[in-house]
Amino acid sequence: xxxxxxxxxxxxxxxxxxxxxxxxxxxxxxxxxxxxxxxxxxxxxxxxxxxxxxxxxxxxxxxxxxxxxxxxxxxxxxxxxxxxxxxxxxxxxxxxxxxxxxxxxxxxxxxxxxxxxxxxxxxxxxxxxxxxxxxxxxxxxxxxxxxxxxxxxxxxxxxxxxxxxxxxxxxxxxxxxxxxxxxxxxxxxxxxxxxxxxxxxxxxxxxxxxxxxxxxxxxxxxxxxxxxxxxxxxxxxxxxxxxxxxxxxxxxxxxxxxxxxxxxxxxxxxxxxxxxxxxxxxxxxxxxxxxxxxxxxxxxxxxxxxxxxxxxxxxxxxxxxxxxxxxxxxxxxxxxxxxxxxxxxxxxxxxxx
Ligand code: NAI
Ligand code: MG
Numbered sequence: 598x599x600x601x602x603x604x605x606x607x608x609x610x611x612x613x614x615x616x617x618x619x620x621x622x623x624x625x626x627x628x629x630x631x632x633x634x635x636x637x638x639x640x641x642x643x644x645x646x647x648x649x650x651x652x653x654x655x656x657x658x659x660x661x662x663x664x665x666x667x668x669x670x671x672x673x674x675x676x677x678x679x680x681x682x683x684x685x686x687x688x689x690x691x692x693x694x695x696x697x698x699x700x701x702x703x704x705x706x707x708x709x710x711x712x713x714x715x716x717x718x719x720x721x722x723x724x725x726x727x728x729x730x731x732x733x734x735x736x737x738x739x740x741x742x743x744x745x746x747x748x749x750x751x752x753x754x755x756x757x758x759x760x761x762x763x764x765x766x767x768x769x770x771x772x773x774x775x776x777x778x779x780x781x782x783x784x785x786x787x788x789x790x791x792x793x794x795x796x797x798x799x800x801x802x803x804x805x806x807x808x809x810x811x812x813x814x815x816x817x818x819x820x821x822x823x824x825x826x827x828x829x830x831x832x833x834x835x836x837x838x839x840x841x842x843x844x845x846x847x848x849x850x851x852x853x854x855x856x857x858x859x860x861x862x863x864x865x866x867x868x869x870x871x872x873x874x875x876x877x878x879x880x881x882x883x884x885x886x887x888x889x890x891x892x893x894x895x896x897x898x899x900x901x902x903x904x905x906x907x908x909x910x911x912x913x914x915x916x917x918x919x920x921x922x923x924x925x926x927x928x929x930x931x932x933x934x935x936x937x938x939x940x941x942x943x944x945x946x947x948x949x950x
Pocket of ligand 2: 845850
């Protein structure tokens with residue numbers, strides 16, 4: 598199988614870590630029978646300054662018509678409000694119908710406080726429909742925003758979570774070491790207060806996960822505020838967490854703090870038959886151009902993309918090589934307390950592949 602992958606480095610260290618992702622994909626062992634062709638695509642703040650748009654139509658069209666998946670680095674946001682600028686990744690999620698954002702957070706074997714969880718965030722609605730308005734009233738200005746939850750999107754995202762829980766169990770069944778013994782999905786909401794919107798999310802998620810297909814999956818619920826508390830106290834209790842857009846956004850970044858460096862945490866934006874891998878860090882202007890960015894978030898994002906394109910075996914090879922690098926701990930980048938360059942980390946992972 599030949600996969601055609603769009604590469605969108607973006608700004609800053611995106612340009613250092615995306616080439617690392619490409620090299621690791623190219624180096625996948627022949628046994629995976631996978632081949633890749635790559636197409637370089639523009640997006641980001643530099644693109645905006647050059648062309649007046651942060652997301653050229655050509656990038657979206659090429660992804661849509663010619664690609665099976667993509668890797669997205671990071672983009673810088675203007676520090677002052679800039680007319681005409683809007684975030685390319687938010688636009689890409691919309692224009693390619695990438696309705697799920699998936700963020701695995703995992704420590705490697707023998708960590709003192711082990712974590713192995715995935716947050717599945719609904720990516721299209723909730724408060725992020727951005728339908729806000731401000732009114733002048735007799736008592737001053739009042740602003741309000743629509744929180745939209747649909748049964749359809751909630752059913753969909755819960756199925757993504759259920760499928761992921763089953764897939765993670767399949768990997769465990771092959772003997773991969775794990776802190777979990779059975780698949781678990783935790784539905785996060787605030788339906789005790791928002792009985793209609795979050796109530797619908799909860800009800801739809803329950804309904805989707807009651808399907809016979811998910812019989813092996815345990816389903817629990819957690820109100821989002823106590824979810825935050827428990828996530829930080831007992832992260833090992835969680836396997837797959839599914840949440841509406843806003844809670845998922847916050848939980849995702851919070852969970853990333855559990856593993857030490859932003860440079861380790863991957864994500865994927867997933868739709869039907871398409872996935873964009875994206876490290877969860879930004880463009881890191883403070884270390885840009887020095888060749889010391891940690892490539893691991895991107896390498897894991899490449900693996901995550903492959904998983905959602907149905908290439909679980911190839912993904913597992915990348916995860917294993919990265920984990921082996923971390924466990925040995927000899928070649929770590931500065932964010933991990935080491936002195937290795939991006940190049941040295943990538944070479945080590947390639948050697949292990
Ligand atoms: P950031 O994630 O770029 O950096 C935060 C800190 O973590 C910095 O000290 C940085 O050096 C370090 N860091 C991040 N990734 C690293 C890696 N791979 N290896 C080693 N160290 C790493 O977040 P910050 O500084 O808040 O934002 C910088 C720019 O990135 C801003 O313009 C922001 O808008 C943008 N950004 C873009 C995102 C995206 O494209 N998805 C996400 C977050 C921020
Ligand atoms: Mg975020």
